[in-house]
């Protein structure tokens with residue numbers, strides 16, 4: 001991320017929280033990679049104060065970008081389930097109402113944010129129902145955790161402009177009759193930063209946003 005040294009003053013006095021302790025930001029090198037306030041930041045060009053945590057899309061896709069069929073995940077890989085759990089535990093997860101309906105229970109040890117324009121859900125611990133993307137973004141500003149966008153298709157589309165990192169499990173299948181997909185251009189403006197095998201069949205790749213939409 002490029003930051004014009006002349007703009008660093010904007011951050012004098014700004015603080016972030018690390019381990020629950022307020023910490024002064026003294027130089028741009030200390031900023032998280034999601035600087036939102038520097039007009040000269042070539043990545044974001046936004047005007048809010050810097051936020052410590054990220055909005056991260058996490059998805060498993062087949063060779064053609066399919067993510068679902070008949071309202072369900074068209075595969076079951078326990079390694080991916082474990083990876084998803086380890087990655088998202090302790091954070092907030094936002095999901096569309098249809099994806100919420102596929103869960104038997106709220107995801108444990110995570111804040112479950114369900115997005116729906118009109119559906120209702122029973123009030124329960126660690127579940128919040130919100131009506132639009134703006135409400136989620138507003139809540140995310142006050143979270144002391146990452147916000148994972150966990151699907152499905154409509155949710156990925158709605159949050160695409162705000163996602164700062166993608167974590168993508170590459171599923172070595174071609175699902176016939178799939179009816180839910182990641183947006184075609186979802187990795188546009190992102191650069192692969194890492195990848196790793198989580199079992200003999202599955203690779204997870206990590207992508208960081210390097211260009212604004």
Ligand SMILES: NC(=O)c1ccc[n+]([C@@H]2O[C@H](COP(=O)([O-])OP(=O)(O)OC[C@H]3O[C@@H](n4cnc5c(N)ncnc54)[C@H](OP(=O)(O)O)[C@@H]3O)[C@@H](O)[C@H]2O)c1
Pocket residue numbers: 058059060061066067068069070071072073074095096097098099100102115116117118119130131132133150151152153154155156158180
């Ligand atoms: N492979 C993966 O990683 C993965 C991950 C998650 C899900 N999936 C799959 O994806 C499929 C579901 O995807 P989907 O697109 O059909 O459903 P979805 O995105 O899970 O949920 C859609 C619903 O969410 C609400 N919603 C969506 N965008 C909204 C917005 N901007 N504002 C307010 N509410 C909004 C609406 O609920 P209301 O109609 O109630 O208003 C909408 O009908 C399933 O097959 C599931 O298994 C795959």
